[in-house]
Amino acid sequence: MKIGFVGLGNMGAPMALNLLKAGHAVAVFDLNAAAVQTLVAAGARAAASPKAAASDAECVMTMLPAAAHVRTVLTSEDGVLAGIASGVTIVDSSTIDPASVKEFAALAAARGNAFVDAPVSGGTGGAAAGTLTFMVGGSAAQYEQVRPVLAAMGKNIVHCGDTGTGQVAKICNNLVLGVTMAGVAEAMALGAALGIDPKVLGGIMNTSTGRSWSSDTYNPFPGVIETAPASRGYTGGFGTDLMLKDLGLATDAAKSVRQPAFMGALAQQLYQAMSSRGDGKLDFSAVIKLYRAKD
Amino acid sequence: MKIGFVGLGNMGAPMALNLLKAGHAVAVFDLNAAAVQTLVAAGARAAASPKAAASDAECVMTMLPAAAHVRTVLTSEDGVLAGIASGVTIVDSSTIDPASVKEFAALAAARGNAFVDAPVSGGTGGAAAGTLTFMVGGSAAQYEQVRPVLAAMGKNIVHCGDTGTGQVAKICNNLVLGVTMAGVAEAMALGAALGIDPKVLGGIMNTSTGRSWSSDTYNPFPGVIETAPASRGYTGGFGTDLMLKDLGLATDAAKSVRQPAFMGALAQQLYQAMSSRGDGKLDFSAVIKLYRAKD
Amino acid sequence: MKIGFVGLGNMGAPMALNLLKAGHAVAVFDLNAAAVQTLVAAGARAAASPKAAASDAECVMTMLPAAAHVRTVLTSEDGVLAGIASGVTIVDSSTIDPASVKEFAALAAARGNAFVDAPVSGGTGGAAAGTLTFMVGGSAAQYEQVRPVLAAMGKNIVHCGDTGTGQVAKICNNLVLGVTMAGVAEAMALGAALGIDPKVLGGIMNTSTGRSWSSDTYNPFPGVIETAPASRGYTGGFGTDLMLKDLGLATDAAKSVRQPAFMGALAQQLYQAMSSRGDGKLDFSAVIKLYRAKD
Amino acid sequence: MKIGFVGLGNMGAPMALNLLKAGHAVAVFDLNAAAVQTLVAAGARAAASPKAAASDAECVMTMLPAAAHVRTVLTSEDGVLAGIASGVTIVDSSTIDPASVKEFAALAAARGNAFVDAPVSGGTGGAAAGTLTFMVGGSAAQYEQVRPVLAAMGKNIVHCGDTGTGQVAKICNNLVLGVTMAGVAEAMALGAALGIDPKVLGGIMNTSTGRSWSSDTYNPFPGVIETAPASRGYTGGFGTDLMLKDLGLATDAAKSVRQPAFMGALAQQLYQAMSSRGDGKLDFSAVIKLYRAKD
Structure with a gap:
């Protein structure tokens, strides 16, 4: 599966690595060039922007520090929403407030995309070992769709209910x-x-x-x-x-x-x-x- | 073993019953005559006062609502300390403050008696089933001495350390x-x-x-x-x-x-x-x- | 003096009235047409947008519920910053967080305008009676410049220090x-x-x-x-x-x-x-x- | 007036001094001999016990750290209640809990004595200057009776209501x-x-x-x-x-x-x-x- 991945911090980097290990094709973006380089060395493709990371992806993942970053990554000129194909799902594993999730889901829906919240627990240890717990907010269909992707990075993929309930x-x-x-x-x-x-x-x-x-x-x-x-x-x-x-x-x-x-x-x-x-x-x-x- | 038992409330009554079931001879006291009657029907001997309950006991147990009650039961004219033989240990399962425990232990020591704090957890259910946890404060020797008695009423008999540490x-x-x-x-x-x-x-x-x-x-x-x-x-x-x-x-x-x-x-x-x-x-x-x- | 006034709520309306009573020419804007009408009946000019209210003003005042509203009023296409002449001071009497004040002051400064925070105490009673206390954040020169305007609406005009300290x-x-x-x-x-x-x-x-x-x-x-x-x-x-x-x-x-x-x-x-x-x-x-x- | 005074700490000592200055005959007791000596040098009479301080007094004052001290001073063998004449009022300026006040008042009443709570504010400065505020709990008649005595030590003598309301x-x-x-x-x-x-x-x-x-x-x-x-x-x-x-x-x-x-x-x-x-x-x-x- 072709996956765009934005945000290669302490958590995002090992998560993206596990996607690679599971055989996915991953296009990565981060402002930190060294973090990108590590992933490229492991087989990822470097994207020049969130837009580029999303442009031919079948699924887009984001892992960022706060809601403000998610907003920028989604909505800026070079952002995910500018590049993503209609029908492709965005999975956000950042920990942010439920109200922002709903706002982002509405922005995505206006473009024909689902936005699924899937914050994690398990820390950097769990991220490296691929044993994270994902708390997923979205419809049952959305949950079924993203589960196989998340399963490459975590052990428990829990469906919490509608959009925002993961957060x-x-x-x-x-x-x-x-x-x-x-x-x-x-x-x-x-x-x-x-x-x-x-x-x-x-x-x-x-x-x-x-x-x-x-x-x-x-x-x-x-x-x-x-x-x-x-x-x-x-x-x-x-x-x-x-x-x-x-x-x-x-x-x-x-x-x-x-x-x-x-x-x-x-x-x-x-x-x-x-x-x-x-x-x-x-x-x-x-x-x-x-x-x-x-x- | 001959045991004096003072305080037959929601917790004390089933605890005393379990002592009887284990084959001990129990002399009971409570201000509530009905509670005493229930225990007598089960084989206990009614004592006319805390002093009487303690007078020929090889171990005295108290289970009371608060430190003030323990003080009265110990020190009043008709109290435990007025009747107990030297060398007999008093085990108090009331929940009270550690400072009062030390005060009571000093009063008892002056008469040649040990005073061991042994508050419980497990509620009325655990008291009835004989599955209470006892948290015991006293010397190792005191702990070893009271353990067999407490074992008739509880499942975990934990030595917490010196006098007061049970509380x-x-x-x-x-x-x-x-x-x-x-x-x-x-x-x-x-x-x-x-x-x-x-x-x-x-x-x-x-x-x-x-x-x-x-x-x-x-x-x-x-x-x-x-x-x-x-x-x-x-x-x-x-x-x-x-x-x-x-x-x-x-x-x-x-x-x-x-x-x-x-x-x-x-x-x-x-x-x-x-x-x-x-x-x-x-x-x-x-x-x-x-x-x-x-x- | 020509004053643009944006925000005619429970506080803003009586404040704007007091500016009129003091002889100022006031151009008012609010989304609530009835509130605008009341001010027009008292001698104000209705402006079609914050931009219009600011366009020929010698001073612009804003009195709004929260920082998000101030942001919109300042920065939208029809906003104050789109209409205000260089060198004209914006005085914001909303109660908002000091960090937003600094952000707005920077936006204003980029256009050649001062942005002075001047939140009030005294409630709607003080607003009607013209006895508000204004807590003013800005340079000494900015304070001296806005003081005469604020004096038409309040009794105590206190200089608190630099930008943001009013808040x-x-x-x-x-x-x-x-x-x-x-x-x-x-x-x-x-x-x-x-x-x-x-x-x-x-x-x-x-x-x-x-x-x-x-x-x-x-x-x-x-x-x-x-x-x-x-x-x-x-x-x-x-x-x-x-x-x-x-x-x-x-x-x-x-x-x-x-x-x-x-x-x-x-x-x-x-x-x-x-x-x-x-x-x-x-x-x-x-x-x-x-x-x-x-x- | 003959006054017994028990408790010559940081507050009690200057209060007793002000009673002397006002012309009262004061019999003092404190465990601290130096504190007693200072008062004797100023004209007080040293009493050997609270009982002795109370024995020929027309009013007894106590100023002590906590309720436990008041209890001891009142009820011990050498205590105030053992020496006080029937009908003489006890004024306690200690800060203690209202429940203890009611208990002490009942003990005093059983002997034919009133017990009035009169805690103070104003600190050691007010005690020295004779400008304390007394908050008095007792009947209207009791208040009128103790007011002249308290007036020698304080400026505001406030009647708070029944026994305990001073505290x-x-x-x-x-x-x-x-x-x-x-x-x-x-x-x-x-x-x-x-x-x-x-x-x-x-x-x-x-x-x-x-x-x-x-x-x-x-x-x-x-x-x-x-x-x-x-x-x-x-x-x-x-x-x-x-x-x-x-x-x-x-x-x-x-x-x-x-x-x-x-x-x-x-x-x-x-x-x-x-x-x-x-x-x-x-x-x-x-x-x-x-x-x-x-x-």
């Missing part, structure tokens, strides 16, 4: 994640201050009602889970600034439907305090530092 | 639980307002980083988990007022060690808002009502 | 206002629940360290201040949805400089809960309803 | 104060980060709806108000740990009436974070340090 799923999951992690951090730090061994406390939580991915897989207290970022200085993992971005999307989405988001808004401020003190690049579980005066 | 474990676990549930409620309600099917959203969270007991076992959105209180009108389960009590213990414990508890304090206010509007008896997952205007 | 002042003031009002509401409701006469409590606060405009002029408890919206069913005044908008600007501005805004973010959620339950049109002091179960 | 007034005022200060700190720090001159911003707030004692008299940003603690390194003033204590009383009182206290609970955590990092002795306006990464 809703991603945003709501990360809202819970940001809140839960802050809660686990608070409780682990409190337990330590009150004299319990953090490993014992972690063990109890993880076999009880306090159990969560944030405690049993990614515990923020150093040494409780050997494979967690906390046990290697909060390096690698999912950066605080990325969590901050996602919580911003969540509280903005809540604002758009006049829904309160008490816990998410407070968690957002805690990660913002981390970013403010210069710790935005650390894994988000480093939020526990706010609770440990000596850190 | 620390319980409080920290429930702090995480209260925060996580409020976060899951917020995210599920937000997702629904943004148009995703709550079952689909729940399914995604539960196979992703948003996973927690609050989402995969006890999801607060009606219909997502058939066995959760949310699917039967928030009846049964763990009451909002009980969660409120435990979050009060957590934030007070945090205050005592000058540790911030941002997330716990906010969650506490949310459950308090529920209690304030008359929903204190509902299961704590009913906190999702604060996010759904029509509820 | 910063407005946003920060309203951040404090939203937080303080929520705090006063919480304390007044608590005092009443604890049995003190709200008038007595208000009186004590207002002569003590708890004093604020929110308590001594605009107290949210009914009956404490006779002239406050609370004493007339929370009608009139400054709407909850407007406060919500301003707190959104404040927390977004905080996000843009990676500054935490704990109190503002929580207050925002409280006003959002009010909006969510259908009370967005009530005066923002109605936030006290969240604390009084019977309301 | 309610104090607690609610300080709840507002703690919240407002945190809000002002957040907004001033945000304004500075966004580039406005803090003095200009303070000036605008103080003539606008953002006005409060926390901004116009005690502004937390250094240099905005020359006489505020912020302008002298946050020394003197009202300590963070004292604000923390009062917010604890406020949120506990809210808990006792099942009233949410969202803003107060969050503010409490912010001051707790300050205390946690070792800044508990600084003036409470130092909370602004949480918002300024470099501090």
Whole structure:
């Protein structure tokens, strides 16, 4: 299958590589020439613009930092919509707000194209291993159409519902994640201050009602889970600034439907305090530092 | 073994029953005569006071609503400390603050008795089935001594560390639980307002980083988990007022060690808002009502 | 002086009227024909577009709901920048984010025009009476130039600093206002629940360290201040949805400089809960309803 | 008049001095011998116990750190209630919870004594100058009876209502104060980060709806108000740990009436974070340090 791919960052590059490995013909575009070069070396064709990447594609994928980039890539003079053939589907794996998804879908529909949101979870590790989870928003037919393409890059391809619901799923999951992690951090730090061994406390939580991915897989207290970022200085993992971005999307989405988001808004401020003190690049579980005066 | 048991409420009564079933001789006391009668019918001996219940016991258990009750039961004229033989251990399964535990342990030590904190999780269901988790605070020797008794009432008997750490474990676990549930409620309600099917959203969270007991076992959105209180009108389960009590213990414990508890304090206010509007008896997952205007 | 005026809403209309009363020649534009007609009846000239309103003006004023509207009014084909003469100053009294101000100022500067931010406080009452406060961002020379125009509509014309600082002042003031009002509401409701006469409590606060405009002029408890919206069913005044908008600007501005805004973010959620339950049109002091179960 | 005075700390000592200056005969008790000596040098009589201080008094005053101290001073073997004559009124100027006040009043009533709560505001400066505000809880007759005594130590003697309402007034005022200060700190720090001159911003707030004692008299940003603690390194003033204590009383009182206290609970955590990092002795306006990464 001929695929146009725009956005070769930390996530996009390994995703495009997996498309190549699966035997697809991939035309790539990125502003970063080195990133393009790596993909070309692996068998991709370099496109001079998003328009060029889209021009003879049977499917177009985008993987970009924010909605503003998606808008530019779609609508600029050299953009995807200027080059894409009618009937070809655009799959956007960026994490953006659901309202922008609907706007982009309407722009695409006006040209005779489907625009499917398919944000991912699984991080750069999952992108490299081809084990990402894709949360897909679109009609059942659109989902069936894009599934084989996404299957080259991920393990779970979940149909979330209509256009935009892929983003809703991603945003709501990360809202819970940001809140839960802050809660686990608070409780682990409190337990330590009150004299319990953090490993014992972690063990109890993880076999009880306090159990969560944030405690049993990614515990923020150093040494409780050997494979967690906390046990290697909060390096690698999912950066605080990325969590901050996602919580911003969540509280903005809540604002758009006049829904309160008490816990998410407070968690957002805690990660913002981390970013403010210069710790935005650390894994988000480093939020526990706010609770440990000596850190 | 001869066991004195004080406090035959919703938790204490089935716990004492399980001691009888295991073949222990149990002397029971409670202010509620009907509760005493039920236990006597099952083979217990009625004691006229905590002192009487303790007087020839080889182990004394207490299961009471709050620290003030434990203090009275221990120290009043007719109290446990007035009747207990030197060397006999007192096991308190009430959920109370760690500072009171240390105070009570000192009072008991002055009489030559050990005071072991052993709060439980598992609810009335676990109490009836004998599958409670006990979080035990005390020396290794004390733990070994009380384990066989607790094993008649529970499945996991966890040694948490020194005196008081059983309570620390319980409080920290429930702090995480209260925060996580409020976060899951917020995210599920937000997702629904943004148009995703709550079952689909729940399914995604539960196979992703948003996973927690609050989402995969006890999801607060009606219909997502058939066995959760949310699917039967928030009846049964763990009451909002009980969660409120435990979050009060957590934030007070945090205050005592000058540790911030941002997330716990906010969650506490949310459950308090529920209690304030008359929903204190509902299961704590009913906190999702604060996010759904029509509820 | 010849003035172009775009935006004749609840605030803009009385402001434009005051310019007419001061003897200025005013060309007005609004999408709402009735609003235009009222101004024409008072002596204004109707312009067919923002461009037409700006075309022979010596000063252009805009008063619009949000940054998106200002962008359109400035940059559309029929917009202000398409018609304005070089050297003429644009004064924007909308409440928008400081980053957009800087963007608009750059666009204007590229055409040889100054863009001065001058958001107001004082509400529709102050707009009608000509007693608004203008918070002006721009160079000292720009401030001196626009001051005489603004003096026809307001009493205090405050120079806040460089471009954008007018909005910063407005946003920060309203951040404090939203937080303080929520705090006063919480304390007044608590005092009443604890049995003190709200008038007595208000009186004590207002002569003590708890004093604020929110308590001594605009107290949210009914009956404490006779002239406050609370004493007339929370009608009139400054709407909850407007406060919500301003707190959104404040927390977004905080996000843009990676500054935490704990109190503002929580207050925002409280006003959002009010909006969510259908009370967005009530005066923002109605936030006290969240604390009084019977309301 | 013969007055017994128990508690000669930073507040109690200057208050007792003012009673002496007004011509009263004062019998003093404190565990700190040096404090007693200072008062004796000024004309007081040293009493060997609270009981002795109360034994021939026509009025007894207490000024103590917390409810536990008041309980001990009243009810111990050598306590006030053991020595006081029937019909003599006890005035407690400590800041404690309203529930304890009612308990103490009942204990006193059983002996034929009135117990009047009369907490103060005005700090050590007001105590020395005799310009304190007293918030008095008790019947109208009790208020009239104690007013002349209090007038020797304060300028405003406010009758708040029945027993306990003096504490309610104090607690609610300080709840507002703690919240407002945190809000002002957040907004001033945000304004500075966004580039406005803090003095200009303070000036605008103080003539606008953002006005409060926390901004116009005690502004937390250094240099905005020359006489505020912020302008002298946050020394003197009202300590963070004292604000923390009062917010604890406020949120506990809210808990006792099942009233949410969202803003107060969050503010409490912010001051707790300050205390946690070792800044508990600084003036409470130092909370602004949480918002300024470099501090």
